[in-house]
Amino acid sequence: MLRVMFRFGCASMLLIAMSQSALAAEVTLLVSDAGGKPVADAVVAFYDGKTPAINPNAAGKIVQKNKMFNPKVTIVQTGTSINFPNEDTVRHHVYSFSPAKKFELKLYAGVPTNPVPFEQAGVVTLGCNIHDSMVGYIYVVDTPFFAKTDDKGKTVLKLNDGQYSYQAWLPGQNKPGVEQKITIEGATEVKITLP
Structure with missing residues (x-):
């Protein structure tokens, strides 16, 4: 009996997953x-x-190498914690004064002990107190539907049919450059x- 219920449960979950994926449409985004x-x-x-x-408990990393943040964007x-490993032979002092997340990782080499949590949606601009040319960005979202464009300004998202609002943002802007329904x-x- 338990084996039959398990098979039925697995089959039901598979049917639900298949029906949800059938509803998802590929939305091609072209940003200029x-x-x-x-x-x-x-x-x-x-x-x-x-x-x-x-x-909400994801982890990520932004590497410093060749005196640059990688990736730049x-x-x-929300809820993701990011580590900032320094792979350069010089020390860095990573900081942000952005309203979405203010933090400072004082002069260090290697990997900081604790990752930095990002709990609030918004734009976080990164800098290095030692190397003024180092600039990076973290865009924190409270949605699972997001993407970054390639060098042709293109990306693809899978979305179910329905009503959405969207935000589009260009590195260097303090807030979304476009907000539409x-x-x-x-x-x-x-x-x-984008303007």
């Missing part, structure tokens, strides 16, 4: 600047008003122009 040039590393986040961030969900019905292409 005001002059029509594709924008790399732009962040686009979709919100349906009911689906929160789904990975990172997207994480949209209805998704099947596979579609969305063109976004």
Whole structure:
């Protein structure tokens, strides 16, 4: 009896997963600047008003190498903790004065003992007190629907049909450059122009 229930439960979960994936449509996002040039590393986040961030205890890392933050733009969900390993032969002093997250990792080499948690959605600009040319960005979202564009200004998200609002952001902006509402019905292409 238990084996039959287990098989039925697995089959039910498989059917639910298949029906949910059948509803998901590929949404192609094309992001350009005001002059029509594709924008790399732009962040686009979709919100349906009911689906929160789904990975609140995630971990990530942003490496310092060749006196640069790598990657330069990172997207994480609220609750994610990020470590900042220093792979350079010089020490770094990583900080942020951004309202979404203020923190400071004083002069260090190697890997800091504790990762930094990012609990609030928003833009976090990173700098190094020793190397002024080092700039990086963390875009913290409270949704599971987000992506970063490639060098052609393109990315693809899977979204179920329905009503969404979306935000688009370009590195260097303090807040989203575009905020719009949209209805998704099947596979579609969305063109976004950032100021």
